[in-house]
Amino acid sequence: MKRIIQHDLERWRTNQRRKPLLIRGARQVGKTYIVRKLGENFDHYVEINFELLKDARAIFQSDLQPDRITRDLALLTRKKIIPGKTLVFFDEIQEAPEALTSLRYFYEMMPELHLIAAGSLLEFQIEKTGIPVGRITTLYMYPLSFSEFLTACGNGDYIAAIKDCFSTMRINEAVHNQIMKLMGEYIAIGGLPEVVNCWEETKDYYECLKVLRGLAETYRQDFGKYAKKHQIKYVDKLFNEVPSHMSKKFKFTNLSGSFRKRELSPAIDLLSMAGVIHKIYHSSGQGVPIGSGVKYDHFKLIFFDIALSQAILNIEMSPWILNPLDQIINKGIIAEAFVGQEFIANLSKDIKAQLYYWHREARSSNAEIDYLVFDNGQIIPVEVKSGKEGRLKSMQMFFKHHPQTPYGVRYYGGLPQKTDKIHSFPLYCAIAGVQKSASNI
DSSP, X not given: OOOTHHHHHHHHHHOTTOOOEEEEOOTTSSHHHHHHHHHTTSSEEEEEETTTOTHHHHTTTSOOOHHXXXXXXXXXXXXXXXXXXXXXXXXXXXXXXXXXXXXXXXXXXXTTSEEEEEOTTHHHHHHHHOOOTTSOEEEEOOSOOHHHHHHHTTOTHHHHHHHHHHHHSOOOHHHHHHHHHHHHHHHHHOSOHHHHHHHHHHOOHHHHHHHHHHHHHHHHHHHHHHSOGGGHHHHHHHHHHGGGXXXXXXXXXXXXXXXXXXXXXXXXXXXXXTTSEEEEEEEOOSSSSGGGGEEEEEEEEEESSHHHHHHHTTOOOHHHHHOHHHHGGGOHHHHHHHHHHHHHHHSOTTSOOOEEEEEEEOSSOEEEEEEEEXXXXXXXXXXXXXXXXXXXXHHHHHHHHOTTOOOEEEEESSOOEEETTEEXXXXXXXXXXXXXXXTTO
């Protein structure tokens, strides 16, 4: 299974000035798999999983001398560790805080060794112990994007057509319909590698749904690892309800039951740190960078995987596979979440992805722009529409309050077109548009 991040890993492997690499991301997004694939390029590969190999933790507790550590790890694993010829992988490193601290000394005292670390709930350990600033390289990893899904399922040829559509604003309608069908498959299956593998091998949606439900239980079982005992019920409630409140301004009062903000707000932060949800902050959009005008108490939420979010709600997603062109018409929330997931998956991997939106609340008018992106020194508004039609009143309102804005982008269910200041693209073009417009947020 090819992943975009492999290009970043290859650059790291051949960089003479490399530092130990920390791969960060939610559970089950493919971190271990991608490191093992990289290990095929080395004479020797040594994997230390601190969750499984508990004896390895003690090796880091007497001192953090890289020479001694590598000697003892080689004895423990019965494998050679030769700087320049061996890739060493510290997996589930959050289980060994001293190993996380040791990364700085590997950089300072054994820089020729290729060393990668990763962990499912790494962010919580980083919050406690910190990371060696300036002495490691970080890459963030997310579920498969639509383009990665196409490649994994043998449909990679369509990627060139999508990028060409974005650059020329032209595409054959028959090709458009076929890509929309494939996008429907992606929305139903999602981007978690285990589910994608199941789809590629079986083409059985209900088998994939079983995998999705099993993964949902895996994430629930993690709650006790990072939430305090009294917080677990709040984390569980948000995990189950956020999917039904995606892509709109989040209000605690909209949740069922009698819960208070002070109880639920920390639970949102915990799920965000676990990589399960993403916060999209409100920005005024009046200055660069976009985050300079942010309101942190105004935000929307999207799940990190669109199919998992719907599986949690027990929503039947097979119609997306059978007839996606009809489904997309009345599924604005899902369409917006799809574009957001694409933006996040395709942003620069060396910083944590952060998206923004714009919302004007007034008695006389209420307007919202789904996403704000940065392109050539300008803030560009992005609206997502599920169907082929749809008025763009919010876009016009944004232009009125941001007269310097050169143009706006609409992703929707129709064919590409340009009218006045609005560039309209099919939803699937988000995989190309983000590379141009959102990569510098």
